[in-house]
Amino acid sequence: MSLGITMDPAEADVPPVVDRPPEAGAWPHRHLLDVDALSWSDIQLVLRTTDAMREVLARPIAKVPALRGTNVTILFYEASTRTRVSFEVAARNLSADVVNVAVAASSVTKGESLVDTVKTVEALGARILVMRHASSGAPYLAARHFSGHVLNGGDGWHAHPTQALLDLYTMRAKLAGAIAGAAGADQDGRFLSGRKVVILGDVLHSRVARSNIWTLTAAGADLWLCGPATLLRGFEAWARAGAGGAANGRFTVTSDPAAALRDADVVMALRIQQERMASGLLPSLREYAARFGLTADRLRLASPDAFVLHPGPMNEGVEIAPDVAAGPRSVITDQVTNGVAVRMALLYLLAGSTASDTVGG
Numbered sequence: 001m002s003l004g005i006t007m008d009p010a011e012a013d014v015p016p017v018v019d020r021p022p023e024a025g026a027w028p029h030r031h032l033l034d035v036d037a038l039s040w041s042d043i044q045l046v047l048r049t050t051d052a053m054r055e056v057l058a059r060p061i062a063k064v065p066a067l068r069g070t071n072v073t074i075l076f077y078e079a080s081t082r083t084r085v086s087f088e089v090a091a092r093n094l095s096a097d098v099v100n101v102a103v104a105a106s107s108v109t110k111g112e113s114l115v116d117t118v119k120t121v122e123a124l125g126a127r128i129l130v131m132r133h134a135s136s137g138a139p140y141l142a143a144r145h146f147s148g149h150v151l152n153g154g155d156g157w158h159a160h161p162t163q164a165l166l167d168l169y170t171m172r173a174k175l176a177g178a179i180a181g182a183a184g185a186d187q188d189g190r191f192l193s194g195r196k197v198v199i200l201g202d203v204l205h206s207r208v209a210r211s212n213i214w215t216l217t218a219a220g221a222d223l224w225l226c227g228p229a230t231l232l233r234g235f236e237a238w239a240r241a242g243a244g245g246a247a248n249g250r251f252t253v254t255s256d257p258a259a260a261l262r263d264a265d266v267v268m269a270l271r272i273q274q275e276r277m278a279s280g281l282l283p284s285l286r287e288y289a290a291r292f293g294l295t296a297d298r299l300r301l302a303s304p305d306a307f308v309l310h311p312g313p314m315n316e317g318v319e320i321a322p323d324v325a326a327g328p329r330s331v332i333t334d335q336v337t338n339g340v341a342v343r344m345a346l347l348y349l350l351a352g353s354t355a356s357d358t359v360g361g
Contacts, residue, residue, distance in 0.1 A: 027349035030356065031143045031150040034159035035214045043168070043218055044189060049345035050169050050338070056093065057341055067094040067351055073126035075101045075117070076153065077108070077133045082312050082336060083153050083162070087130045090343035099126065118142045128350060131155075149350040157207055163311050164211035166342040168219060170335050171197075171266055174307055190220030197221040198260045198302075200294060201270030201319045204231040204281075208311045209270060213238075213251060223251035226260035227270075227292060230281045257292055264302040268309040269294045269320040285318050295321045299329065307331050 027045070029037060038046075056064055072091040076084050084100075091098045101121065103109075108117060114133070121129065127148040131139050136156030143150040154160040172191055197216050203209045203225050216223050225235055235253045242250050254260050261267065272288060282288050294308065308320075308330045316322045325332060 027353040028355055030353055032161055032346055033139050033152045035161045035164050035211050040218050046165055046345055047169055050341045053341040053344040063093050065095045066348055067096040070096045070127050070351055071125040072096040072128045073099045073121045074130045077103050086339040087343050090340050091347055093344055094347060115145050118145050122146055154207055157205055159211045160207040161211050162343055163208050164215045166335060166339040167212055167309060168215045169342055170331055170338050174331055193220030195221055195265040196263060197266040198224045198264045199268045200226045202231050202272050203227050204233055205273040206270050224260045225253045226257055229255045261298055261301040264306050267302055267306060271315055272319050289318050293319055294324055296323055299324060309335055
């Protein structure tokens with residue numbers, strides 16, 4: 001289960017072979033609605049459990065009976081490929097009974113409310129509800145009316161906790177050798193300590209960026225957010241307030257891509273979300289690509305060992321050049337693979353939770 005990184009004694013909490021239900025009480029949260037409810041030790045437990053799930057995925061038959069008999073219902077009100085399929089594969093790998101609700105073909109089209117839908121799927125046996133919704137806060141409403149566990153698969157512009165955790169896991173895996181080499185992590189295991197991480201693109205509309213702010217600062221990153229000023233509104237105040245996943249979780253906001261990318265260790269490009277874009281925020285996609293697109297030339301400003309992430313789906317030629325997306329520095333396909341392992345870990349941990357909180361953690 002080790003990546004060559006020195007772990008604390010709490011690693012014993014995670015079995016190397018995950019083929020039984022987790023012990024009750026191992027995970028202190030009833031739901032996962034955002035990462036801001038997680039402590040750094042919670043995040044470390046997710047990462048260690050993901051190591052175990054990666055071992056499962058490496059087996060000839062990547063399946064264990066850990067959640068046999070558990071009903072996992074996937075309820076997505078927005079279109080998705082990576083996240084929805086990833087959750088489905090993760091649940092099936094744990095032998096859960098998976099119900100995938102096609103909202104477009106459900107009673108929602110007849111006016112059924114979210115609360116009624118949640119109560120219906122619970123009455124049909126759902127124990128874990130994985131949910132995506134276009135309205136920020138919708139999973140919190142669902143959690144108030146669902147007696148099982150709610151896992152947020154993305155809500156509006158607000159949060160995408162599993163994406164942030166899989167991004168963090170991907171960075172940890174990529175940096176494993178350097179971390180084991182000594183200077184990579186501080187005494188609390190914050191393995192991004194002293195490393196410059198850049199999020200470049202449409203930050204304003206990005207639930208991914210909002211959740212990543214918490215996890216990346218928790219891991220000790222020197223975090224930079226970069227994009228057109230119109231797509232950074234409100235983040236300057238957040239940065240000044242020092243809010244983030246660590247006591248000193250500050251980050252830098254800039255519209256200067258050269259300053260942001262210079263000596264960066266990790267660069268994450270974000271999609272320009274045309275479906276959420278109000279008129280006037282950008283002159284044109286062509287101008288955005290010319291000024292802020294992640295090209296090979298711009299990437300040369302970063303550290304020679306820097307690597308590139310993208311949460312997908314990508315607009316190649318807009319926020320990221322095709323040769324960068326498919327280039328040797330890209331770990332974008334690793335993110336997709338790690339997404340299955342991280343979601344397996346979270347389903348596994350939630351299934352073992354006996355926490356009684358109604359909303360929040």
